Amino acid sequence: MRILVRVRQLLLLSIAGLGFAAGVANAATFAPPAGQRLLVIGQDTGSIADYVSSVGVVPAGVTGYTGIDTLGGLTTNGEWGAGINNAATLASTYPNSVLVLGISLNGQASAFANGAYDANLDVLINTIKNWNRPVLLRWGYEVEGTWNGHPPAAFKTGWIKVWNRIRALNAQNNIAMVWQTATYCPDGISVQQTLDWYPGDQYVDWMGMSYFTPQDCSWTEINDMISLARARAKPLLIAEATPQRYDIGALTYSTDAAFGSNKQSRSAQQIWNEWFSTLFGIIDTNADVIRGLAYINADWDSQWKWNPVDGIGPVEGYWGDSRVQAQALIRTNWLAQINANGWLAGTPSLFAALGYGSGGGGDTQAPTVPGNLRTTSTTANQIALAWNAASDNIGVVRYDVYRNSVFLASSTSLSYSATGLAPSTTYSFTVRACDAAGNCSAQSPVLSATTSAGGGGSSQGIEVAGGVATLYFNDAGWTGGWNYLCLADHCVSGTKVGNRWQRTITEQTIAVGATYQIQIKIQNTSSSGGQYISPLTSVVASSAGGGGGPDTTAPTVPGNLRVTSTTSNSIALTWNASTDNVAVTRYDVYRAGMLVGSPATLSFTNTGLAASTTYSYTVRACDGAGNCSAQSAAVSGTTNGTGGGGGGAQGIVVNSGIATLFFEDAGWSGGWNYLCLGEHCVAGTKVGTRWQRTITxxxxxxxxxxQIQIKIQHTAGSGGQYISPMTTVVATGGGG
Structure with a gap:
């Protein structure tokens, strides 16, 4: 399950510098009262039922799973080799328990962000709303897990879409969103680096983490995640926890994470001390931030997805048997723990204790829509709004204001001023009315309003002069005690020069005429949350004046691009030099249209390629002012074959509208196989010398x-299987 290692260098914004409050706010959605904790049991209907009947306690929460692409396991039985999942069954069987629902993106994070599953999202939200209970929604759980393949930008876009849609469908009183990391040591991704997938504090109700074998890295990831949640003022849910590699029933432990070989005897007390006591000790020590535990109480070995030695499917590691009822002493210790220490159970009073439906009194009638939304004044950085009062059968308690379809703030009066805006920019606003029971009206008709002009010139952008690129934002009256100027996800503090905030871009080369995404995050005491965060905006880098005028002459196109050598995983290229009126500073090398390197010399070696595969390359020349030539004529190069278990040619070919995913056989055993498009894996068949399947x-x-991958039985391979690297290929047309 966790087999790929990705090490990335990412920037962590200074949490203290951003001014986030210390301590977890009691107002967090469905967080239990101080001194109390949620106990959640998972992760399939059969295992949960066995726990309740054997332990005799209905937990405060139960765990279910579904996928956004099919919604299997939401209201129908989903069976993926890990027991039956059916969230609707859990909702009806445990009417006094919170539902903790994991939503898998199944390799479709980008497709979802682009609107492919919007209808399914509405079904999901409305179904949850109709269950009339608190739901903790673990969207795209284990966000950074390499096995999930979530592109960070697409993941964040999709997350914010879900957040906004929950509010558009008036389900924000039913659903709290949990941002869960894997906290998995071997993947090489630190907790700080997971912030690349973080959508922003304003879009997250809880943080979450997995807890399986943290001893493998001395609890570093666990402690870092606790610190992050504390710094971000978020309640923390241990969203998946199980004593992996322990077999409670057999009283054994294995150091073999893959197959569970070489089992060592453990007494029940040893198992309790080694895993359970440590877990509960961490929870007790960090009671201010850890507010819930979701324990997976299952006989993993009995489920074929998790049994590494049954010969069915790919190996997902050794998990063992985590049922606390499988051993008398552990059951006794478990009951002693959960019947004290503030652990909540699934009782009729639970929802009220979590603040669900408080003040509702059975009221289901929404207020009327606020009327006559209008602008009362504008400045270069502010738009003041007002509206007519809505009416309600009991009383309106707040008005929610939206800017550009995104929730902005709530007001208890009939007016609101949106501050920290950009000059000469048009914004759209709507408002809705809500009562104490959480019933909200539809949003008002859209009002468009435009800020007045600022100090002249573009309000934001990137300009290049003398080979130096400057990212800037015209000041809009912000407080500015701290600031971050962001080029995509790379954020660095800037300085105020005259009327604008700016910084020099050093993290990448900027090309005049190319498009980049920029954003400012800056302290602004009059804005919601004490800060202003601009939309992530696309701008075109331009030349700036100065000296004898900007350099606008591009270099000539590099000549004679050619392949000089190949191996099974690399292609070496060289080309003839370009000329420029000043000087060429770099060459950009593209593979199938994607930038793969920017050397300052006349050669480049592209590594990490697949064997027996053809790639296409072009190159262009750029100068210090950011002027770049057109790309050269393309040249193709083919990697060499391999001598065995590493795999051969692979790709996707489209013929007569049918797309075939294929891998040339490399002597694999092939008792079972999975051919994967992204994270969507389906068994294929061997046709001639290749394994293939139709993409549907x-x-x-x-x-x-x-991105494609093969997982296939291979007795001579590590663990009795071969799993290829996740490789990017370009779909081709033709006869296959």
């Missing part, structure tokens, strides 16, 4: 890039 789960475009 999504449309394939010739010339577009896709």
């Amino acid at each position: 789960e999504q449309a394939i475009s010739v010339g577009s890039s896709y």
Whole structure:
């Protein structure tokens, strides 16, 4: 399950510098009262039922799973080799328990962000709303897990879409969103680096983490995640926890994470001391931030997805048997723990204790829509709004204001001023009315309003002069005690020069005429949350004046691009030098249209390629002012074959509208196989010398890039299987 290692260098914004409050706010959605904790049991209907009947306690929460692409396991039985999942069954069987629902993106994070599953999202939200209970929604759980393949930007876009849609469908009183990391040591991704997937504090109710074998890295990831949640003022849910590699029934432990070989005897007390006591000790020590535990109480070995030695499917590691009722002493210790220490159970009073439906009194009638939304004044950085009062059968308690379809703030009066805006910019606003029971009206008709002009010139952008690129934002009256100027996800503090905040871009080369995404995050005491965060905006880098005028002459196109050598995983390239009126400073090398390197010399070696695969390259020349030539004529190069278990040619070919995913056989045993498009894996068949399957789960475009992988039985391979690297290929047309 966790087999790929990705090490990335990412920037962590200074949490203290951003001014986030210390301590977890009691107002967090469905967080239990101080001194109390949620106990959640999972993770399939059978295992949960066995726990309740054997332990005799209905937990405060139960765990279910579904996927956004099919919604299997939401209201129908989902069976993926890990027991039956059916969230509707859990909702009806345990009417006094919180539902903790994991939503898998199944390799479709980008497709979802682009609107492919919007209808399914509405079904999901409305179904949850109709269950009339608190639901903790673990969207895209284990956000950074390499096995999930979530592109960070797409993941964040999708997350914010879910957040906003929950509010548009008036389900924010039913659903709290949990941002859960994997906290998995071997993947090489630190807790700080997971912030690349973080959508922002304003879009997260809880943080979450997995807890399986933290001893493998001396609890570093666990402690870092606790610190992050504390710094971000978020309640923390241990969202998946189980004593992996322990077999409670057999009283054994294995150091073999893959197959569970070489089992060592453990007494029940040893198992309790080694895993359970440590876990509960961490929870007790960090009671201010850890507010819930979701324990997976299952006989993993009995489920074929998790049994590594049954010969069915790919190996997902050794998990063992985590049922606390499988051993008398552990059951006794478990009951002693959960019947004290503030652990909540699934009782009729639970929802009220969590603040669910408080003040509702059975009221289901929404207020009327606020009327006559209007602008009362504008400045270069502020738009003042007012509206007519809505009416309600009991009483309106607040008005929610939206800017550009995104929730902005709530007001208890009939007016609101949106501050920290950009000059000469048009914004759209709506408002809705809500009562104490959480019933909200539809949003008002849209009002468009435009800020007045600022100090002249573009309000934000990137300008290049003398080979130096400057990212800037015109000041809009912000407080500015701290600031971050962001080029995409790379954020660095800037300085105020005259009327604008600016910084020099050093993290990448900027090309005049190219498009980049920029954003400012800056302290602004009059804004919601004491800060202003601008929309992530696309701008075109431009030349700036100065000296004898900007350099606008591009270099000539590099000549004679050619392949000089190949191996099974690399292609070496060289080309003739370009000329420029000043000087060429770099060459950009593209593979199938994607930038893969920017050397300052006349050669480049592209590594990490697949064997027996053809790649296409172009190169362009750029100068210090950011002027770049057109790309050269393309040259193709083919990697060498391999001598065995590492795999051969692979790809996607489209013929007569049918897309085929294939891998040339490399002497694999092939008792079972899975051919994967992204994270969507389906068994294929061997036709001649290659393993192949037809792609039906999504449309394939010739010339577009896709990620593919094969998982196949191979007795001579590590663990009795071969799992290829996740490789990017370009779909081709033709006869296959």
